[in-house]
Amino acid sequence: MESVQNTTGALTRRGFLKTTAAAALVAGGVSAAGFAALTPKTASAQSDEKICTTYCNACMGCPLEAVVRDGNVVLTRAKEIEGAPIDQKRMCARGASIPTLIVQEKRIQYPMKRAEGTERGAGQWERISWDEAIDTICTKIKEYQAEFGSGSVCSFTYGTTEPRNMYNLNRLENVAQFSHQNRTTDFALTQGTMYTAGGFYYQGGVDMDLVSQMSTFVVWGHNPIVSWPNAWHYIADAIENNDCKLIVVDPNKNTIGQKADLFVSLQPGTDAALALGLAKIIEEEGKTDDAFMQQKSCAPFLVKESDGRFLRKSDLEEGVAADADDFAVWDEATNAMGYASTAQNPVLRKKGIEVAGQRCNTAYSLLIDRISEYPIEMVSEATTVPEETIRTFADLLCRPGMADIFQGYGIDHYGHGFNTIAAVSVLRIMRGMVPEPRMSYPLNSSGFDETETEHPAIVQSLGTFMFNDLLDTGKYTFPGVTAHMGEQVMELPDVTVEQPLKMLISFGANIVNSAPDRNKTIEAYKKFDFLVTANIEWCDTADISDIVLPAATIQEVGGPIGMNGCLVWADKAVEPKFEAKSDYDMANLIGRGLGLDEWFQEEFDEGMKHVVNTAMSAAMGIDADKLKEAGVMYVGAVPMPAYMTMTGKLQFYQENPGPIENYGQPMDPASIALPHWEPPMEAWPVTAGGFDANPLAEKYPLIVTAGTRRFRVHSYYGQNPLLREMEINEPCVRINPVDAEARGIEDGSYVRLFNDRGHAVAKATFSAGIRPGCLDIDRGWQRSQYLSGCNNDLTSKQIVDWTCPTYAYHDCLVEIEPWDGVVAESQE
């Protein structure tokens, strides 16, 4: 038994000799040959430890186990997920760092108020009691709402921990009728994938059963190795076991690009041109999956020339019930009009069809017209991708076997993001790539279960881009547009939203850091009369607030989450540190303080049951008690009867698209009816593809994007010291050595990026993988971690496409220069 030796402080080899007998007893049945034969994937608890189910709320809600000793989380590890058809075990460095995240120095420990007589952001704080904090907040809310209307109090309810826990925050916002601060971020991908394919694919852990089977997999416009690290091993499985060809489309060749069989670098913001150009090649070479398009997409639908809408059964017949409506197609089998649900052989490529006095074209023929505007020569010029590479790309897309395209937020972060997502979706539809309709199991986060819908829940949605105007004048005016509906043309006038703003309550996120044009955000926030921020950690948003509330982490609260095929009910692993409270409890306290007691009766565990107990759960035989008992349940992607689009079919054509984030803006639906390409508003330094270069590029010739980084999610986790050890200890900007040397910049030296909006000082790190003319700056460092400026001081709040308003973080021009260490302008 001498083999079981353990080098610890208590039991060393030397010490061991004296304790052989005891060790032999402890070691029981351990094999005599070396250590015990390895039993992989098991992890035991020491006797004084308990193991709790928890999850990481950084991005994908990865189910974890927390090892708790003496009331502290001492270790987190990926939880084995029983019943999953594929290996769903997952945890990245962020999840692994939770033990120190909980106790990090930067945690907000107690309710604090800005010290009397000090400026906002001066960093002087006084500790107050929860009673005083809630009392002050509720008094202010009542005062402002009485004088300026209920919407003068605005709330940000994304949640301090995780979106699914915003249940009670939403309820508070709705019941108290606060106006709603919209984050205006990431909506192009959300709206683009929803409208075209009925939802996201391949984000995080979802649909990964499919990825392992791919023969061709395209990662377009993002780096899942960094942003959804757990997705990588499924891609690696496909490459290793299935000889999958990995294609990566990105301006910069980063970690995922290094793994690619074909890496396609393109001029930033030309993705839609490339996608539509590829579509043209595939159509011309006859490699489209026509049967798939006939059955599963809107391709054969007849589109009326008069108003651009699909021709429906209800247009042609009286008394068609809404659920019995159908789409008109031209059936080649009968050489007559038929309906999508019954036609034998609906034609895809046919124009000028006369039906019941309406002149119609198939949706696909409209698409062919559109893609004909993207010949390979033009696409190659606009994107800078060689024609040969474009053809190779097209060939790989048409490889036998399963193929799909994994779209990400990189191509979302442009004003025309929706168009790009939709253009890439065209390829998925033409090649029959989109899997059968399925959906990652959702949980209800609306704040109301079905029995409560009688309460008015509609509140005014506001974007931070509106704040400056609203705070200055109480008004925000959306520009009028000329809207096109087929042959109809309508002039839509300006729309003015009137909303005085006095108070902002932010639960979670860190909008001051993460919204573009940070100087403008701060300018706006400073104009609020009163700012309340609840957060786990001190951050840019908390720093400029009047009252700061300490929020609890998932491990201190527990509760349900449903993400990526798994349902988790996290245990309350440890007591909240210091005086931290859950979002749920904070909403209860404020709700009750406002006299809305009837809506805030339930405590956390009861309230959270409503989140799980939805109609869909009932249909699947799942309820809160069962989930709580199980800890983690694998439900997989739920098969759906139809795609969750407007028509139930895959749609490259949008007949009447509205925004998913509605501020009341007028818009031209035709602008996104069929995907098209327009260059970025600002970051267009070249004359190509029929568009003139932006003259601003003479002053600011470089395009800067803020890529995601491994050890933070936006700013969250970015102050966790354990993770900080893993990266260079200050903000960095990656630059191609060619661009650096032209400006006298040395590797590892400080540089200043600047444009008319602001500047950021960062450390230059050379990477040959950065496309010349581009820069890749870190994302998510707090202002206090910068020597001067901040990456979002450079970006713009400009909204380009009002049918899908989203922040264009990547549409940003700058110049870069060596930094001499002098702070160029006073920092707030």
Next chain:
Amino acid sequence: MRYGMVIDLKRCSGCKTCSVVCKVANNIPNDIIWNRVLTEGGNAPDTAGGTWDNPEMQHWPVACQHCENPACTKVCPVGATWKDEQTGIVRQDYDKCIGCRMCLAACPYTGVRSFNWEEPAYYADFALGDADAAKHEKHTVEKCIFCTQRVARGEQPACVADCIGRARHFGDLDDPNSEVSKLLASREYTQLHAEFGTKPSVYYLV
């Protein structure tokens, strides 16, 4: 038996989850990293070398190589770093180390050994990780121990258990039927600085 590790470089994405779980599981003091993920390419992590025509980047997870012929154990004057012949693991006795740092000078694998240059400091005021993880001591040398405490319980080292890319494999190199032996039999591999004759027990599939 000889425990060894096989790391598939094609599957390593440089995520450093192994570095973090290693630090937590072994309650490693601040600013000491046993298990690094190095970037072959530029001068900073996750940057590419070469030129824009052909940027090159490869991540290399590097920790103690648990050599069959270790340079460190030979030079330690008191046997505080020693090779466990039963398992092939190169181990460290913190309470024996006199802090002469002969092993740091002798080890050809730059950076895998660390000295506690000060009283070990921690971000938490309680011990993280395994209850039976070794207690760290000021002015002693430490390094990866293949999570001896876990392996003794029949578990995998932390870095293997939680590798996102499923790039790490651990097992008995002497057993031809072990997963690691089979991988080495079926795949092309390389070793770090094999020219030093240290016979590392860590193999890299290329």
Next chain:
Amino acid sequence: MNDAKGSAASHRGLTVGIIACAVVAVIGVALWMVQLSGGMIQTGMRNLDSWGFYITLFMFFVGLSAGGLIISSIPNAFGMKGFGDISRVAIWTSICCTCVAIGFVVVDLGGPLRLWELFVYSNLSSPLMWDIIVLSTYLILSIVYLWAYRREDAGKMSHTAIRVISIIALVVAVGVHTVTAWIFSLSAAHEFWHTALMGPWFVASALDCGTALVLIVVIALQKAGRLTIERSSMVNLAKMLAVFTCVDLYFFACDLLTSGFPGGEGANVVAMLVTGPLAPFFWTQIACMVLACVILFVPRLRTKGGVVLASALVIAGVFCKRCEILVGGFQIPNIEFADVANHMTITNWESGMSLFGYQGLVYWPTPLEFGVALGVVALGGFLLLLGLKYLPLHLTEKTA
């Protein structure tokens, strides 16, 4: 009268020197306590430059120590005409230098309280263990050697016995240098260190700087009127010093050529020395040694002052070489892939972003290290002066 006065002054000088050294040594010990309690993080040493000033000085003083012994033993061992009465002084100098060398190992240790383990858990495959054994043997032998001279003076020991001891001492002295060299050269991990020439080279360096030290001490004692020595002995010693220095340079040249000629890693070592971060040390060493040889070989320059200057230059040159060897060994990492640095991995880590991409010198000592080192050297000075004052080293005593 004048002599008596001078001697009294030199006596007073010795006493002042002893007190001064004692004070500095005590301060050094205090600083060492600071180092131990606050941690060696206060030194410039880090994981990737894990030895520093102390080990440099350890090498340097081992070299100084054996040089003296070899000089005094060679005439005895080979039955040559000796260098007069300098043998005893040389041996005492050796003992002091050995003590200083051992002192530097001790202050470099993280756990000096665990020194006893060296004797209980001795790992005989460790070159450090070998060095500890030969150093102890050497120290004991030197003391015996000195004691034997004392016995001889008392007429209780034959010159043959002295001769036997001197032969053994010679072997051990050469052994000390060689083994110290092996601490470095047996490590395949550092290209610069891993050369069979390291042993002979250390012996050569010991001979030149040891001789230089003996020359300085002898001339100083002569000037103080405490020692008389024939001019011819002096000249012989000076010529020997020149020859040893040339041999030292010759070895270096051989090694650099062998390293650099094939290209590859070795060429990086040559580049590091000749044009890289260690160039200031390298060129200072070459300049010192060449200049010293010129002074020593040209009879016109071989005045007392010239010899002292040349000796000092040789010692400075050898010191530079010790720095080159130590820092140079750590300067070139075996694995150059990038990672983040922190305050445990390299000195001045904030100036470089990457773990292995450090620019400039990888190591530079902190004031604390200078302080502790000064203390250790002062301890040696204290012993040396104490010996000169109280031990029968056959110094001329006119006022006694």
